[in-house]
Each structure stands twice: as structure tokens, then as C-alpha cells.
Amino acid sequence: VVPLFMLDVWEHAYYLDYLNVRADYIKAVWNIANWSNVASRLAAARTKTEGLLVLS
Numbered sequence: 601v602v603p604l605f606m607l608d609v610w611e612h613a614y615y616l617d618y619l620n621v622r623a624d625y626i627k628a629v630w631n632i633a634n635w636s637n638v639a640s641r642l643a644a645a646r647t648k649t650e651g652l653l654v655l656s
Contacts, residue, residue, distance in 0.1 A: 602645035605638045 607629055614625035 602641060602648070604641045604645065605633065 607626065609622060609626070611620070614622065618625040618628075
């Protein structure tokens, strides 16, 4: 299994900065994610023949 992207949405991850507004936290993380790194992880996962990556 190759992790592509991880987002912690438990309250302890965002409560101090975003109080209890999970949607604002997710929007903020979405904007600062390193998408080129995620893309390279996906490319690496696609080249492997083993693992649990299911391509649609």
C-alpha cells in the first residue's frame, strides 16, 4: 500500500486554529498540499505491480 495523501480530521488536529469548523481546516490544507509530491507518489504506485492500489 502506497500512501498518496493523508489528512487528519480528528478535532485535535484543527481545533485551536479553526475552532470547530472542520470545513475551513480542510479548505486550508487543500490549498497548501504538495500536489507534485502526491502526483509522484501516485506515479510510483502505478508502476508497482504489487500492493493494493486499485486503478479505475
